[in-house]
Amino acid sequence: MAAASSSSASPRSSRVGLRATHEQEAVLRRAAEVAHKSLTDFILDSACLAAEQTLLDQRLFMVSGAEYQDFMTLLDQPESENKGLSDLFARKAPWKKS
Numbered sequence: 001m002a003a004a005s006s007s008s009a010s011p012r013s014s015r016v017g018l019r020a021t022h023e024q025e026a027v028l029r030r031a032a033e034v035a036h037k038s039l040t041d042f043i044l045d046s047a048c049l050a051a052e053q054t055l056l057d058q059r060l061f062m063v064s065g066a067e068y069q070d071f072m073t074l075l076d077q078p079e080s081e082n083k084g085l086s087d088l089f090a091r092k093a094p095w096k097k098s
Contacts, residue, residue, distance in 0.1 A: 020028070032042035063071065
């Protein structure tokens with residue numbers, strides 16, 4: 001996903017507007033200067049990095065070694081009968097024609 005945070009990777013074709021307080025703008029401009037980036041590049045790079053982290057948080061979770069082993073043990077057990085799930089899969093999908 002790192003490619004999404006690179007502002008210069010491809011030409012920009014979309015516009016994103018936002019409003020900020022004077023204090024927020026000042027902090028962003030100062031940080032952009034320190035990073036030797038334009039304000040746009042700094043905001044886009046920072047926003048994409050935060051977005052990527054948010055999306056990764058939805059797929060990656062950290063557990064201890066013991067928790068991981070417990071999880072793997074559960075996965076290795078044979079499946080048990082689940083009446084509700086069996087009933088659900090036995091039904092015809094509502095979008096399929098008769």
